[in-house]
Amino acid sequence: MLSFQNYFLQGAADPTFLQELEEAITLRQVAKGQVLLRKGDKGREHYFVKSGLLRSYTLDAKGKEHIFMFAPEGWLIGDIGSFLSDKGADLYIDALEESEIEALDNRLFSRRDAFHAEALNKSSRRMYMMQKRIISLMSTPLQERYLDFLDMYPNLVQRVPQKMIASYLGVTPEALSKLRGDLTRQKNA
Amino acid sequence: MLSFQNYFLQGAADPTFLQELEEAITLRQVAKGQVLLRKGDKGREHYFVKSGLLRSYTLDAKGKEHIFMFAPEGWLIGDIGSFLSDKGADLYIDALEESEIEALDNRLFSRRDAFHAEALNKSSRRMYMMQKRIISLMSTPLQERYLDFLDMYPNLVQRVPQKMIASYLGVTPEALSKLRGDLTRQKNA
DNA sequence: CGTGGAGTTGAATACGATCAACACCGGTGG
DNA sequence: CCACCGGTGTTGATCGTATTCAACTCCACG
Numbered sequence: 001m002l003s004f005q006n007y008f009l010q011g012a013a014d015p016t017f018l019q020e021l022e023e024a025i026t027l028r029q030v031a032k033g034q035v036l037l038r039k040g041d042k043g044r045e046h047y048f049v050k051s052g053l054l055r056s057y058t059l060d061a062k063g064k065e066h067i068f069m070f071a072p073e074g075w076l077i078g079d080i081g082s083f084l085s086d087k088g089a090d091l092y093i094d095a096l097e098e099s100e101i102e103a104l105d106n107r108l109f110s111r112r113d114a115f116h117a118e119a120l121n122k123s124s125r126r127m128y129m130m131q132k133r134i135i136s137l138m139s140t141p142l143q144e145r146y147l148d149f150l151d152m153y154p155n156l157v158q159r160v161p162q163k164m165i166a167s168y169l170g171v172t173p174e175a176l177s178k179l180r181g182d183l184t185r186q187k188n189a
Numbered sequence: 190m191l192s193f194q195n196y197f198l199q200g201a202a203d204p205t206f207l208q209e210l211e212e213a214i215t216l217r218q219v220a221k222g223q224v225l226l227r228k229g230d231k232g233r234e235h236y237f238v239k240s241g242l243l244r245s246y247t248l249d250a251k252g253k254e255h256i257f258m259f260a261p262e263g264w265l266i267g268d269i270g271s272f273l274s275d276k277g278a279d280l281y282i283d284a285l286e287e288s289e290i291e292a293l294d295n296r297l298f299s300r301r302d303a304f305h306a307e308a309l310n311k312s313s314r315r316m317y318m319m320q321k322r323i324i325s326l327m328s329t330p331l332q333e334r335y336l337d338f339l340d341m342y343p344n345l346v347q348r349v350p351q352k353m354i355a356s357y358l359g360v361t362p363e364a365l366s367k368l369r370g371d372l373t374r375q376k377n378a
Numbered sequence: 379c380g381t382g383g384a385g386t387t388g389a390a391t392a393c394g395a396t397c398a399a400c401a402c403c404g405g406t407g408g
Numbered sequence: 409c410c411a412c413c414g415g416t417g418t419t420g421a422t423c424g425t426a427t428t429c430a431a432c433t434c435c436a437c438g
Contacts, residue, residue, distance in 0.1 A: 140249070170327040
């Protein structure tokens with residue numbers, strides 16, 4: 001049984017459906033640091049993380065990383081541009097830890113009606129998260145963004161270098177370090 | 190013929206399909222300033238703009254507006270939270286100009302398989318735009334964001350008060366005003 | 379006419395970026 | 409086992425950009 005099936009299907013499904021799903025999925029073991037998608041690539045895959053940790057990120061004009069999202073166990077990650085845009089992917093995707101993933105061929109969705117409903121459902125949820133992220137970036141001061149991050153990704157602080165969290169929050173490592181200093185100082189005052 | 194059908198359907202469709210679509214849509218005339226959705230509302234609708242101009246926005250802790258998106262003619266606007274989140278809508282939606290819209294009941298999508306494919310398609314495109322917006326907010330300096338805005342929403346500069354564009358870009362009206370001053374000064378130098 | 383909202387400009391301020399120095403490990407190789 | 413090293417995080421000084429606050433102009437609209 002593929003983990004993605006659990007994630008994707010809400011109820012029971014007929015055998016041919018399951019089989020088709022299974023055929024669109026390939027299991028993969030990725031080493032720490034391994035790159036799954038590069039900017040400009042035209043991919044057809046989404047990645048479901050069974051164990052480990054992936055991330056997606058961009059490089060700006062100055063070559064600085066900006067982390068788009070983290071994907072720990074049970075999360076789905078991919079770059080929409082990689083199959084929607086002529087220019088290919090906007091993001092890089094790589095592994096922060098050794099991970100076991102299920103690579104999911106997107107063409108599945110265009111082939112089979114039965115997938116559309118649930119795909120749409122999941123797609124809406126992702127969109128909702130993005131909406132919240134945009135709002136947050138525009139209207140929330142750094143400190144709250146950091147606290148929200150801690151809620152949203154519990155225990156990821158332990159697993160991810162701090163500078164990457166800074167990158168996700170849209171600030172420099174120094175800024176986050178100073179914020180954390182302030183926070184502990186506030187607590188002990 | 191409803192405009193939304195053109196937008197939504199790629200090819201021909203059978204008559205019952207069209208009829209069902211038509212039943213899920215109600216035409217509405219909205220006055221300038223009219224509010225269609227408030228934070229916390231549990232809506233079931235998306236709005237397709239036939240003419241005029243809508244926008245969605247949040248209010249932050251200090252009561253400041255942050256515009257999430259503009260929707261001129263031919264655009265679709267809605268708040269995903271309004272039907273996905275327990276807390277209801279995250280955004281307000283109102284009309285910046287007198288507008289003619291088609292309100293689309295979301296339940297349509299859950300009822301009828303035939304809609305899923307195209308809904309998924311459109312949903313992906315919206316998601317893609319959001320992805321780009323997030324990247325842009327994190328990694329692009331104000332000046333470029335403004336120029337990108339001009340590309341993305343041609344002629345909207347004429348129709349929208351400048352302070353709202355500032356709000357969309359995530360800065361104060363003063364900051365945008367100064368940037369524009371710099372830009373014209375650059376041109377004439 | 380006037381009145382208020384929109385935009386511009388300037389001065390002071392705040393916040394994060396940048397640059398640089400340093401402490402703290404967690405390996406690696408001698 | 410230890411010395412060394414590179415990467416990570418902290419801290420401080422300085423700089424730059426956007427914010428805030430305030431004053432002023434300009435219209436659009438009553």
